[in-house]
Amino acid sequence: MQKRVTFKGWLLPLLLVAPQVVVTAVFFFYPAGQAVWQSLFIPDPFGLSAQFVGLGNFEFLLTDPYYRASFVTTGVFSGLVTIVSMGVALVLAVMADRLIRGSGTYRTLLIWPYAVAPAVAGVLWLFMFNTRVGVVSWYLGQLGYDWNHVLNPTEAMGLVVVASSWGRISYNFLFFLAGLQAIPRSVIEAAAIDGARFWTRFRTIVFPLLSPTTFFLLVVNIVYAFFETFGVIHTITAGGPQQATTILVYKVFADGFVGQDLGSSAAQSVILLVVVGLLTIAQFKFIERRVHY
């Protein structure tokens, strides 16, 4: 029986929730409200006046081919980041789960990259692939491959995907490993006795039992790829070349703070807010059905 606390007055409970409410209000509700308000105006370049345009900013965005292209870029980017980071993490987790000796060391080492901030990770990868001084690009050059992510959109996309996935693999690995270890050993053994070899066991027993973890990670990783990869993209490509790596969140920044089109930038962040909201709803739905078997 859980012991419930009953407050007599209303002052103390209000004070206890105040920090959360104040922080959320100042750093989320207020700017979000401002964004919604600003998205209805077009300010002049000097910020002295603003003209009300209603939904004009949105109308313009939805017909703008660059904005639509950015949607596609975001889809491709977050899809790739999710697949790469989850796929690699799953393979590593399955291998770590089979390991008896040395699994502690293996695990610790695999978790390290998670401690590296996205922007720092971006710089690391940038140095390795730098077209003039990068180690990897030099070796690629020796092999006869002329690496240049500054000019080649596909290579640029590949590089930001790899850099964004790298640290993420650690996070996913942790969850997958925990999920794998929660599967009773005897169930796997029963399947082995029933005649299922490793791959069949994985396909018919392990993966279905891991699906709550997979669903959770899927949503979390998509959200990550949408928003938290800003630092990586900013340091490596700054959205280029030819906007090939300009994902939605980067475009908000580029249009607003570089292009000084604050109305459009605000409208974009409102659209992103809606996308985030939908993703969060999806996430909660999946977490609710965590125990789905």
Place this chain on the structure above:
Amino acid sequence: MATLSLTGVRKSFGATEVIHGVDIDVAEGEFIVIVGPSGCGKSTLLRMVAGLETVSSGEIAINGARVNEREPMDRNIAMVFQNYALYPHMSVFDNMAYGLKIARRPKAEIAERVTEAARLLQLEPFLKRKPRELSGGQRQRVAMGRAIVRQPDVFLFDEPLSNLDAKLRVQMRLEIKALQRKLGVTSLYVTHDQVEAMTLADRMIVMNEGHAEQIGAPLDVYERPATVFAAQFIGSPSMNILPGEGAGDAVVLGNGARVPVAQRAEGKVLLGVRPEHLVLDPEGAIALETGTSEPIGALTLVHGRLEGSTLDCVASLPGVHRESGLPAIQRFSVPPGLAHVFDAGNGRRLAG
């Protein structure tokens, strides 16, 4: 239907040997129960037969063919686990059909065999349910069903009843026995419960600390335990063990009491007497300072101490005997053929 034989089977984890050589030949259709306390190596032995643990030395053979190096799936065995190990995301039908599906049997045959097993185990109404929607006893039956649909050579049971409540355990015990008789499949059954061992086994292996203390039919083990351990582990309440000095046809206890025995007793010995073999006898050799008595209906357990010592001793008397109705010192005798004499040094039963 198959024979199973273990020859000098040993198991080590690193430098620690946990099973010190077990030998047994199991006949076709025989029900063998491995019984022993936790940590005696009984489950490890079973898992070695299943192929879930490697064999450090010795040989395991099914139908005369060495299987040491074979994968579990290539041994044609089926196993029922303590926690049932059902596939939680599959229906009862799919759980039972899993092995057959992997063996790529025709759909019609799978359906027929699963339905047949379900009928046998009275699981027909539950075929579409998931394991979590079943009671403990039903899950247990599904685990059995999964084992029998594959028509294996050998059944392996790893404490299958220990997660059930007492009443269900008795019922399932009878069902397992009936099923095994009906199917006639060679079975190896691990338990720590001596009642299960006594009731199920054609022969049992009493294990202790990685040794097979005794292998034999339940009543033979009960009547002629080979070691003090086997004597105390089988039977409830467990056998009284009283140290004494052998005097040919009798054992002289520490307090000078002379208990006549049928074996030849020499040197330092341990006298073993089952509580149910102590009979009230005013002239008897064994005198107990009576303590608590526990009337449990048909019989009464009288706890006491051997007079002039600190040795605890239990007598199981027919009928009801209240504490107030027992004298402070109660004398008992043991029919000579029912007393057991063991060597005090190695705990082995003395010959004769």
